[in-house]
Amino acid sequence: MMKTMRFPGTLLLLLLLGLSCLCRLGAQGAEYVRTHYEKNEYMIPMRDGVHLFTEVYVPRDRSRVYPILVKRTPYGIGTYGPEWYKSTLGPSAAFAAERYIFVYQDIRGKFRSEGMFEHHRPYLKQRAEGQIDETSDAYDTVEWLLGNVSGHNGRVGLWGISYPGWLAVMALIEPHPAVQAVSPQGSPGDQWIGDDYYHNGAFRLMYAFDWTWQCAQTREGPTETEPGAYDYGTSDGYRFFLELGSIANVNERCFHDRIPMWNELIEHWRYDEYWQAKNLFKDLDNITIPVLNVIGWFDAEDLYGPLGIYAAIERTSPSNRSTAVLGPWAHGGWTYSSGKSLGNIRFGSATGHYFRQMVELPFFNYYLKDEGRMDLPEVLAFETGVNRWRRYDSWPPRESEARRLYLQANGRLSFASPPESILQSFDSYISDPADPVPYTAEQRTRQGHLWMVEDQRFVSGRSDVLVYESEVLQQPLRIAGPIVADLYVSSSGSDADWVVKLIDEIPQEQMQIECGQSGGFQMLLAAEVIRSKFRNSRTRPQPLAPDRVTRIRFNLPDKHHTFKSGHRIMVQIQSSWFPLIDRNPQVFLSIPEAGEADFRSATHRVYHSARYPSALVVPVLAFAPQ
Numbered sequence: 001m002m003k004t005m006r007f008p009g010t011l012l013l014l015l016l017l018g019l020s021c022l023c024r025l026g027a028q029g030a031e032y033v034r035t036h037y038e039k040n041e042y043m044i045p046m047r048d049g050v051h052l053f054t055e056v057y058v059p060r061d062r063s064r065v066y067p068i069l070v071k072r073t074p075y076g077i078g079t080y081g082p083e084w085y086k087s088t089l090g091p092s093a094a095f096a097a098e099r100y101i102f103v104y105q106d107i108r109g110k111f112r113s114e115g116m117f118e119h120h121r122p123y124l125k126q127r128a129e130g131q132i133d134e135t136s137d138a139y140d141t142v143e144w145l146l147g148n149v150s151g152h153n154g155r156v157g158l159w160g161i162s163y164p165g166w167l168a169v170m171a172l173i174e175p176h177p178a179v180q181a182v183s184p185q186g187s188p189g190d191q192w193i194g195d196d197y198y199h200n201g202a203f204r205l206m207y208a209f210d211w212t213w214q215c216a217q218t219r220e221g222p223t224e225t226e227p228g229a230y231d232y233g234t235s236d237g238y239r240f241f242l243e244l245g246s247i248a249n250v251n252e253r254c255f256h257d258r259i260p261m262w263n264e265l266i267e268h269w270r271y272d273e274y275w276q277a278k279n280l281f282k283d284l285d286n287i288t289i290p291v292l293n294v295i296g297w298f299d300a301e302d303l304y305g306p307l308g309i310y311a312a313i314e315r316t317s318p319s320n321r322s323t324a325v326l327g328p329w330a331h332g333g334w335t336y337s338s339g340k341s342l343g344n345i346r347f348g349s350a351t352g353h354y355f356r357q358m359v360e361l362p363f364f365n366y367y368l369k370d371e372g373r374m375d376l377p378e379v380l381a382f383e384t385g386v387n388r389w390r391r392y393d394s395w396p397p398r399e400s401e402a403r404r405l406y407l408q409a410n411g412r413l414s415f416a417s418p419p420e421s422i423l424q425s426f427d428s429y430i431s432d433p434a435d436p437v438p439y440t441a442e443q444r445t446r447q448g449h450l451w452m453v454e455d456q457r458f459v460s461g462r463s464d465v466l467v468y469e470s471e472v473l474q475q476p477l478r479i480a481g482p483i484v485a486d487l488y489v490s491s492s493g494s495d496a497d498w499v500v501k502l503i504d505e506i507p508q509e510q511m512q513i514e515c516g517q518s519g520g521f522q523m524l525l526a527a528e529v530i531r532s533k534f535r536n537s538r539t540r541p542q543p544l545a546p547d548r549v550t551r552i553r554f555n556l557p558d559k560h561h562t563f564k565s566g567h568r569i570m571v572q573i574q575s576s577w578f579p580l581i582d583r584n585p586q587v588f589l590s591i592p593e594a595g596e597a598d599f600r601s602a603t604h605r606v607y608h609s610a611r612y613p614s615a616l617v618v619p620v621l622a623f624a625p626q
Contacts, residue, residue, distance in 0.1 A: 029088075030087045033096060034085045036059060036061070036099075037059055038058050038059075039055060039056070039085055041055055041056075044140070044141055046132060046141075047140055050108055050115040051114050052106060052108060052113040052114070052115075053111065053112035053222070055079065055104045056102070056103050056145070057085075058149065058151055062151055067100055067152065068103060068142075068146075069102055069103065069157045069368070070145075070171075071103070071158070071160050072105045072138065072158070072168075073106065073107065073110075073160065074110045074117065074163050074164075075110075076110065077105075077106060080111075086104075089102040090102055091159050091360055092335060094356065095361065100364075101149060105141060107137065111222065122277040123283045138170055138171035139171075142178055142179060153369075157180060157182065157364050157368050158179065158183070159364075160183075161185040161186050161331075161332045162188070162332060165185045166188055168184040169187050169284075172284070173287075180367050180368055181290050181292070181364055182289055182290070182291055184291070185306075186296060186331055188301070189302075189305030189306070190275070192271050193271070193304065194303075194304025194528075195301065195304050195305045196211070198275075199528060199530075199581070200534060201270075201534035202497055202584075203269065203581065204580065204581060205241060205578075205581060205582040206445075206446070207447045208265055209230070209250065212259045213230045213254075213255070214226060214230075217258050217259050218258055218259070218260060229445075236443050237443075237445035237446070237579055240579075242578070242579070246596060247582050248593060248595070251263065251266075266592040270541065280312075281308050281312040284309065285316040287313050288320060290321040290367050291321075291322035292322075292323050292363045293306055293313075294306065295307060295327070296326075296327060296332075297560070298328065298333075298449065299329065300330065300331055300448070300449045300452050310395060321374075323363070323378065323380065324378070324381075324395055325359055326379070326382060326560065327352075327382045328345075328382050329352065330449035330450075333352060334351075334352050335352070335356065338352050339355070340352075343454065344455070344521065346515050347382070359376065362375075363376065377392065377393065378393045379392040382560065383562060384559075385562035385563060399480075399621055400479070400480045400620065401620050401621075403618055404613075405470075405569065405616045406608065406613055406615045407468050407608040408608055409425050411469060413571055417613055418613055422610055423611050424609055425608050426607040426608065427605070429464045429465070429574075430464060430603050431574075431602055433600070433601070434599070436576035436578035437464060437574045437577060439451055439578060439579070439580035439581075441454065442454075447580065455523065455524075456501065456503055456524055456570075460572065465574045466572065467571075468573075469568050469570050470569040473563055475565050476564050477562065478562045478621040479561055479619050480559075480619055481558055481559075481619030482555055482619060483557070483558070483617065483618055483619065484553060484554070484555055484556070485498070485528070485555075486553050486614065486615050487500070487552050487614045488550070488612035488613070489552055489606050490544075491546065491602050491603070492602045493600065494544050495531070495533050495584055495586055496544065496575050496586055496604055497530070497577070498573065499572075500556060500572075500573055500616070501527040501571065502527070502556060502559070502618075503524055503572060504522075504570075505521075505523075505570045507520055507568075508520045510564070526559050528557065529581055531584065532552065533588060535552045549612055558619075575604055583599060585599045586599070586600055
């Protein structure tokens with residue numbers, strides 16, 4: 001049952017007062033924390049004898065007891081030494097005034113903690129004596145805190161964003177009995193299928209290069225720092241990675257075997273045991289702890305993971321008390337931004353402030369303090385386009401209906417299927433690895449996030465980008481749920497990438513009204529890529545038969561959006577997305593071993609006929625006329 005969230009006058013007043021309070025707390029910073037909290041540093045022993053560096057902030061007011069709120073991280077606590085205090089505590093500035101016992105911990109092998117770091121260490125269902133994983137480390141940490149930190153009420157919560165969000169999920173699997181609430185936010189779930197490092201077998205070059213350089217270099221012992229950003233020698237990442245050539249050159253020219261994780265990513269280019277062991281979804285059964293799962297519609301790193309986490313918990317533990325919040329945010333944007341806009345796109349309200357004050361804080365207060373009341377729905381989803389919060393009892397909403405949006409001749413897009421009389425119709429283009437399609441118009445060396453809503457006119461005129469447009473919508477079209485690309489394609493090569501983008505084409509006059517920007521706008525709404533060799537099997541790659549029509553299906557990220565009347569729906573298709581994704585040589589081989597001579601141009605075709613009806617399958621809530 002879908003409901004629109006409305007704000008009565010008293011609730012709106014409370015929200016405004018809360019935002020005012022947040023501003024004052026943020027201004028008080030470290031001195032406020034120092035005045036109201038006592039900080040201590042510990043080396044907490046794990047069951048295998050390794051000690052993890054941990055900071056604990058306890059309220060100086062000892063007149064009552066407090067819950068413990070834990071964040072475990074590979075990114076460093078950042079306030080090492082008893083004289084250094086954090087400027088904010090907990091998920092947002094409001095938490096310091098609420099009074100919790102705040103705990104921050106470096107995971108093993110990172111910063112001041114002992115041990116060896118392993119990237120997303122797999123969960124072990126059956127541990128031999130002395131074996132550990134992040135689940136056991138979380139358990140041991142909670143056990144130690146309960147016995148060694150005074151003033152707690154016996155309840156523990158965990159939270160984190162991105163990698164720390166994944167660590168929070170690990171604490172859900174075999175939870176300590178004291179753990180009563182967990183909020184994984186923007187957590188990866190499977191980093192080969194759709195999160196940080198691979199998408200359907202296509203390697204996320206720019207992000208993997210940056211993250212492994214800064215976060216995964218070998219170390220000789222505990223430290224308080226990690227390497228800064230790589231010195232690219234230029235601000236033009238497109239040119240840097242193009243001149244770098246094959247990814248086989250990265251280790252020799254840039255990393256010099258200082259980053260074992262990079263070698264692992266390159267070695268495991270198939271969905272082999274390495275990735276299967278790290279697949280989080282398989283371990284999420286019998287989840288009994290309340291979960292607040294936070295998801296950003298425009299999260300460039302981890303949108304697949306949080307959606308999969310929600311689905312896995314619902315599938316295996318349907319009676320669990322959980323809420324999924326899906327908002328119009330970039331990766332972690334719900335915690336660091338107002339959420340009023342992203343790039344040129346406006347969302348009509350401070351969605352980030354709303355989440356922090358009216359969702360996140362009440363969630364932890366209710367389950368860890370018995371304060372307030374729990375009025376959160378199963379799913380709280382922001383609908384972009386019309387900028388409204390919606391409440392649902394499932395995701396995707398039961399009312400959504402999968403409808404095929406067909407590619408047509410002459411660049412048309414329609415819910416009407418191609419005429420039976422058209423048996424052979426296609427568009428073709430030449431994909432040249434020496435001139436790949438850029439993923440952004442910005443000149444940058446790091447991936448960024450504004451490209452997730454960027455105006456796609458910067459590539460829509462290229463000869464290697466196919467463009468399909470609907471007629472002008474006479475009434476709104478609402479979608480909610482997963483999107484599927486269902487293509488009939490061929491290539492003169494034996495491998496190819498396929499990038500499909502769903503776009504809201506906003507006319508000039510409406511762009512001015514809605515976003516205060518002059519000119520029209522092709523807003524990127526959803527996009528995804530697949531490497532052809534993995535179209536049938538993630539573990540056993542298969543070549544394309546040159547010039548033979550092949551059906552390829554893959555998912556785009558879920559969306560909740562309204563295409564307004566007066567807009568058009570657009571689909572763009574291309575075969576490179578650089579340097580977000582590494583270049584495909586368009587020859588069937590192990591790409592990490594490809595030499596420069598292996599990269600070849602290829603002619604690709606996308607078919608749209610009665611026999612080969614390529615389409616985008618969209619989850620329609622309100623159907624517009626054909």
